[in-house]
Amino acid sequence: MAARAAQLTKAYGEGQTQVVALDAVDIDIARGRMTAIMGPSGSGKSTLMHCLAGLDSVTRGRVWIAGTEITRLKDKDLTKLRRDKIGFVFQAFNLLPTLSAKENITLPMDIAGRKADPEWVEQVVTAVGLQDRLTHRPAELSGGQQQRVACARALAGRPDIIFADEPTGNLDSRSGAEVLTFLRRSVDVLGQTVVMVTHDPTAASYAHQVVFLGDGRIVDEMDAPTPDRVLERMKRFDAIRTS
Numbered sequence: 066m067a068a069r070a071a072q073l074t075k076a077y078g079e080g081q082t083q084v085v086a087l088d089a090v091d092i093d094i095a096r097g098r099m100t101a102i103m104g105p106s107g108s109g110k111s112t113l114m115h116c117l118a119g120l121d122s123v124t125r126g127r128v129w130i131a132g133t134e135i136t137r138l139k140d141k142d143l144t145k146l147r148r149d150k151i152g153f154v155f156q157a158f159n160l161l162p163t164l165s166a167k168e169n170i171t172l173p174m175d176i177a178g179r180k181a182d183p184e185w186v187e188q189v190v191t192a193v194g195l196q197d198r199l200t201h202r203p204a205e206l207s208g209g210q211q212q213r214v215a216c217a218r219a220l221a222g223r224p225d226i227i228f229a230d231e232p233t234g235n236l237d238s239r240s241g242a243e244v245l246t247f248l249r250r251s252v253d254v255l256g257q258t259v260v261m262v263t264h265d266p267t268a269a270s271y272a273h274q275v276v277f278l279g280d281g282r283i284v285d286e287m288d289a290p291t292p293d294r295v296l297e298r299m300k301r302f303d304a305i306r307t308s
Protein backbone atom coordinates (compact mmCIF):
# COMPACT_ATOMS: atom_id res chain seq x y z
CA MET A 66 0.00 0.00 0.00
CA ALA A 67 1.27 3.49 -0.80
CA ALA A 68 -1.15 5.08 1.68
CA ARG A 69 -3.89 3.95 3.99
CA ALA A 70 -6.40 5.53 6.34
CA ALA A 71 -8.45 3.76 8.98
CA GLN A 72 -11.50 5.38 10.56
CA LEU A 73 -10.16 8.78 9.54
CA THR A 74 -12.33 11.50 11.02
CA LYS A 75 -11.77 15.23 10.67
CA ALA A 76 -13.99 17.75 12.39
CA TYR A 77 -13.62 21.50 12.19
CA GLY A 78 -14.80 23.68 15.06
CA GLU A 79 -16.67 22.69 18.21
CA GLY A 80 -20.20 22.12 19.48
CA GLN A 81 -23.13 23.45 17.48
CA THR A 82 -21.02 24.86 14.68
CA GLN A 83 -18.85 21.77 14.28
CA VAL A 84 -18.44 20.51 10.72
CA VAL A 85 -17.52 16.86 10.25
CA ALA A 86 -15.56 16.99 7.01
CA LEU A 87 -14.52 13.32 7.12
CA ASP A 88 -16.57 10.70 8.91
CA ALA A 89 -14.66 7.48 9.74
CA VAL A 90 -13.17 7.02 6.27
CA ASP A 91 -11.33 3.77 5.47
CA ILE A 92 -9.27 3.92 2.30
CA ASP A 93 -6.37 1.96 0.79
CA ILE A 94 -4.30 3.54 -1.95
CA ALA A 95 -2.57 0.78 -3.93
CA ARG A 96 0.91 1.30 -5.32
CA GLY A 97 1.45 1.88 -9.00
CA ARG A 98 -2.06 3.18 -9.64
CA MET A 99 -3.64 6.53 -10.32
CA THR A 100 -6.62 7.24 -8.09
CA ALA A 101 -8.99 10.17 -8.56
CA ILE A 102 -11.04 11.54 -5.68
CA MET A 103 -14.35 13.08 -6.72
CA GLY A 104 -17.49 14.31 -5.04
CA PRO A 105 -19.68 17.39 -4.77
CA SER A 106 -18.31 20.68 -3.41
CA GLY A 107 -17.80 20.37 0.34
CA SER A 108 -17.82 16.55 0.34
CA GLY A 109 -14.35 16.42 1.92
CA LYS A 110 -12.02 15.79 -1.04
CA SER A 111 -9.38 18.35 -0.13
CA THR A 112 -9.60 17.47 3.55
CA LEU A 113 -9.04 13.80 2.73
CA MET A 114 -6.04 14.63 0.59
CA HIS A 115 -4.56 16.96 3.20
CA CYS A 116 -5.00 14.39 5.99
CA LEU A 117 -3.54 11.55 3.88
CA ALA A 118 -0.56 13.72 2.97
CA GLY A 119 0.12 14.84 6.54
CA LEU A 120 -0.65 18.48 5.70
CA ASP A 121 -3.49 18.58 8.21
CA SER A 122 -4.02 16.93 11.60
CA VAL A 123 -6.76 14.34 12.08
CA THR A 124 -9.42 14.37 14.78
CA ARG A 125 -9.60 10.58 15.07
CA GLY A 126 -8.30 7.57 13.18
CA ARG A 127 -4.96 6.61 11.70
CA VAL A 128 -3.07 7.33 8.49
CA TRP A 129 -0.10 5.47 7.01
CA ILE A 130 2.23 6.53 4.21
CA ALA A 131 4.44 3.76 2.79
CA GLY A 132 3.97 1.69 5.96
CA THR A 133 4.74 4.49 8.44
CA GLU A 134 1.90 5.65 10.65
CA ILE A 135 2.07 9.42 10.18
CA THR A 136 -0.63 10.13 12.78
CA ARG A 137 1.93 9.12 15.44
CA LEU A 138 4.84 11.18 14.16
CA LYS A 139 6.23 14.30 15.80
CA ASP A 140 6.18 17.43 13.63
CA LYS A 141 9.85 17.21 12.77
CA ASP A 142 9.60 13.58 11.63
CA LEU A 143 6.41 14.31 9.71
CA THR A 144 8.10 17.17 7.86
CA LYS A 145 10.97 14.86 6.94
CA LEU A 146 8.62 12.10 5.79
CA ARG A 147 6.64 14.56 3.67
CA ARG A 148 9.84 15.80 2.10
CA ASP A 149 11.29 12.35 1.41
CA LYS A 150 8.24 10.25 0.55
CA ILE A 151 5.58 12.56 -0.86
CA GLY A 152 5.38 14.68 -3.99
CA PHE A 153 2.85 17.48 -4.30
CA VAL A 154 1.22 19.15 -7.31
CA PHE A 155 -1.16 22.03 -6.65
CA GLN A 156 -3.57 24.02 -8.80
CA ALA A 157 -1.19 26.99 -8.70
CA PHE A 158 2.06 25.78 -10.18
CA ASN A 159 4.22 27.31 -7.41
CA LEU A 160 7.34 27.57 -9.53
CA LEU A 161 10.10 30.01 -8.65
CA PRO A 162 10.15 32.68 -11.40
CA THR A 163 13.89 33.35 -11.34
CA LEU A 164 14.89 29.70 -11.78
CA SER A 165 14.97 27.70 -14.99
CA ALA A 166 12.65 24.72 -15.49
CA LYS A 167 15.51 22.35 -14.69
CA GLU A 168 16.44 24.26 -11.53
CA ASN A 169 12.81 24.25 -10.42
CA ILE A 170 12.64 20.48 -10.94
CA THR A 171 15.65 19.73 -8.73
CA LEU A 172 15.07 22.54 -6.19
CA PRO A 173 13.38 20.43 -3.46
CA MET A 174 16.25 17.97 -3.55
CA ASP A 175 18.82 20.76 -3.54
CA ILE A 176 17.14 22.26 -0.48
CA ALA A 177 17.00 18.87 1.25
CA GLY A 178 20.67 18.31 0.44
CA ARG A 179 19.80 15.17 -1.49
CA LYS A 180 21.60 14.25 -4.65
CA ALA A 181 19.29 13.84 -7.59
CA ASP A 182 19.69 10.53 -9.39
CA PRO A 183 20.66 11.92 -12.82
CA GLU A 184 19.30 8.91 -14.71
CA TRP A 185 15.94 9.20 -12.99
CA VAL A 186 15.74 12.97 -13.55
CA GLU A 187 16.58 12.33 -17.20
CA GLN A 188 13.78 9.76 -17.43
CA VAL A 189 11.33 12.15 -15.78
CA VAL A 190 12.32 15.02 -18.06
CA THR A 191 11.98 12.79 -21.12
CA ALA A 192 8.62 11.48 -19.98
CA VAL A 193 7.40 15.02 -19.35
CA GLY A 194 8.50 16.03 -22.85
CA LEU A 195 10.35 19.18 -21.80
CA GLN A 196 13.89 18.39 -22.98
CA ASP A 197 14.08 21.52 -25.13
CA ARG A 198 12.54 23.78 -22.47
CA LEU A 199 14.81 23.06 -19.53
CA THR A 200 16.68 26.37 -19.62
CA HIS A 201 13.48 28.42 -19.89
CA ARG A 202 12.04 30.32 -16.97
CA PRO A 203 8.42 29.77 -15.97
CA ALA A 204 7.28 33.02 -17.65
CA GLU A 205 8.59 31.66 -20.96
CA LEU A 206 6.48 28.51 -20.67
CA SER A 207 2.78 27.90 -21.30
CA GLY A 208 0.52 27.05 -18.38
CA GLY A 209 0.52 23.39 -19.35
CA GLN A 210 4.29 23.35 -19.62
CA GLN A 211 4.61 25.05 -16.22
CA GLN A 212 2.37 22.45 -14.62
CA ARG A 213 4.37 19.67 -16.27
CA VAL A 214 7.49 21.19 -14.69
CA ALA A 215 5.65 21.12 -11.34
CA CYS A 216 4.78 17.44 -11.96
CA ALA A 217 8.41 16.67 -12.85
CA ARG A 218 9.48 18.45 -9.65
CA ALA A 219 7.09 16.24 -7.66
CA LEU A 220 8.51 13.13 -9.37
CA ALA A 221 12.19 14.04 -9.22
CA GLY A 222 12.72 12.84 -5.67
CA ARG A 223 11.12 9.45 -6.49
CA PRO A 224 8.43 9.80 -3.84
CA ASP A 225 6.31 6.87 -2.68
CA ILE A 226 3.20 8.80 -3.60
CA ILE A 227 2.20 12.00 -5.39
CA PHE A 228 -0.81 14.04 -4.29
CA ALA A 229 -2.27 16.35 -6.92
CA ASP A 230 -4.96 18.86 -5.88
CA GLU A 231 -6.96 20.03 -8.94
CA PRO A 232 -3.79 19.91 -11.06
CA THR A 233 -5.66 21.04 -14.17
CA GLY A 234 -7.85 23.63 -12.45
CA ASN A 235 -5.96 26.57 -14.00
CA LEU A 236 -5.49 25.06 -17.45
CA ASP A 237 -7.39 25.02 -20.71
CA SER A 238 -8.53 21.58 -21.80
CA ARG A 239 -5.62 20.94 -24.16
CA SER A 240 -2.97 21.85 -21.58
CA GLY A 241 -4.93 19.90 -18.98
CA ALA A 242 -4.82 16.83 -21.21
CA GLU A 243 -1.03 17.17 -21.52
CA VAL A 244 -0.61 17.27 -17.75
CA LEU A 245 -3.00 14.36 -17.15
CA THR A 246 -1.34 12.27 -19.85
CA PHE A 247 1.96 12.90 -18.16
CA LEU A 248 0.66 12.02 -14.69
CA ARG A 249 -0.84 8.80 -16.02
CA ARG A 250 2.38 7.99 -17.87
CA SER A 251 4.37 8.50 -14.67
CA VAL A 252 2.27 5.68 -13.23
CA ASP A 253 2.29 3.36 -16.26
CA VAL A 254 5.90 3.86 -17.33
CA LEU A 255 7.72 5.00 -14.18
CA GLY A 256 5.67 3.01 -11.66
CA GLN A 257 4.61 6.03 -9.58
CA THR A 258 1.50 6.24 -7.42
CA VAL A 259 -0.75 9.26 -7.93
CA VAL A 260 -3.76 10.48 -5.96
CA MET A 261 -5.61 13.37 -7.60
CA VAL A 262 -8.50 15.49 -6.38
CA THR A 263 -10.61 16.83 -9.23
CA HIS A 264 -14.01 18.26 -10.13
CA ASP A 265 -13.67 17.29 -13.75
CA PRO A 266 -15.04 13.92 -15.01
CA THR A 267 -12.65 14.00 -17.97
CA ALA A 268 -9.67 14.48 -15.65
CA ALA A 269 -10.93 11.65 -13.41
CA SER A 270 -11.15 9.35 -16.44
CA TYR A 271 -7.34 9.38 -16.72
CA ALA A 272 -7.17 7.49 -13.40
CA HIS A 273 -7.29 3.72 -12.94
CA GLN A 274 -10.02 4.18 -10.38
CA VAL A 275 -12.26 6.86 -8.93
CA VAL A 276 -13.29 7.14 -5.29
CA PHE A 277 -16.48 9.16 -4.74
CA LEU A 278 -16.98 11.11 -1.52
CA GLY A 279 -20.34 12.36 -0.27
CA ASP A 280 -20.73 14.21 3.02
CA GLY A 281 -17.38 13.04 4.32
CA ARG A 282 -17.86 9.37 3.50
CA ILE A 283 -16.78 7.13 0.65
CA VAL A 284 -20.01 6.38 -1.13
CA ASP A 285 -18.81 4.68 -4.31
CA GLU A 286 -15.79 3.50 -6.28
CA MET A 287 -15.34 2.99 -10.02
CA ASP A 288 -12.68 1.07 -11.92
CA ALA A 289 -11.61 1.93 -15.47
CA PRO A 290 -13.64 5.17 -15.47
CA THR A 291 -14.82 6.94 -18.62
CA PRO A 292 -15.90 10.61 -18.64
CA ASP A 293 -19.50 9.57 -19.33
CA ARG A 294 -19.70 7.06 -16.51
CA VAL A 295 -18.12 9.51 -14.05
CA LEU A 296 -20.48 12.27 -15.16
CA GLU A 297 -23.49 9.96 -14.75
CA ARG A 298 -22.34 9.05 -11.23
CA MET A 299 -21.87 12.73 -10.33
CA LYS A 300 -25.38 13.53 -11.58
CA ARG A 301 -26.77 11.12 -9.01
CA PHE A 302 -25.37 13.39 -6.28
CA ASP A 303 -27.26 16.33 -7.82
CA ALA A 304 -30.43 14.25 -7.99
CA ILE A 305 -30.23 13.52 -4.25
CA ARG A 306 -29.57 17.17 -3.46
CA THR A 307 -32.44 18.56 -5.47
CA SER A 308 -34.97 15.87 -4.52
Ligand SMILES: Nc1ncnc2c1ncn2[C@@H]1O[C@H](COP(=O)(O)OP(=O)(O)OP(=O)(O)O)[C@@H](O)[C@H]1O
Pocket residue numbers: 077078084085086104105106107108109110111112113
Ligand atom coordinates in the same frame (compact mmCIF):
# COMPACT_ATOMS: atom_id res chain seq x y z
N1 LIG B 1 -10.43 25.15 7.80
C1 LIG B 1 -11.73 24.84 7.86
N2 LIG B 1 -12.52 25.29 8.85
C2 LIG B 1 -13.82 24.98 8.92
N3 LIG B 1 -14.46 24.18 8.04
C3 LIG B 1 -13.74 23.70 7.01
C4 LIG B 1 -12.34 24.00 6.86
N4 LIG B 1 -11.90 23.36 5.74
C5 LIG B 1 -12.94 22.70 5.23
N5 LIG B 1 -14.05 22.90 5.98
C6 LIG B 1 -15.38 22.31 5.75
O1 LIG B 1 -15.23 20.90 5.62
C7 LIG B 1 -16.07 20.39 4.58
C8 LIG B 1 -15.24 19.68 3.53
O2 LIG B 1 -14.41 20.63 2.86
P1 LIG B 1 -13.40 20.25 1.70
O3 LIG B 1 -12.69 21.50 1.31
O4 LIG B 1 -12.59 19.08 2.11
O5 LIG B 1 -14.40 19.81 0.54
P2 LIG B 1 -14.12 19.60 -1.01
O6 LIG B 1 -14.88 18.39 -1.39
O7 LIG B 1 -12.66 19.62 -1.26
O8 LIG B 1 -14.82 20.88 -1.61
P3 LIG B 1 -14.55 21.69 -2.96
O9 LIG B 1 -14.86 20.75 -4.07
O10 LIG B 1 -15.53 22.81 -2.89
O11 LIG B 1 -13.12 22.14 -2.93
C9 LIG B 1 -16.85 21.59 4.04
O12 LIG B 1 -18.09 21.65 4.69
C10 LIG B 1 -15.98 22.77 4.45
O13 LIG B 1 -16.75 23.92 4.62
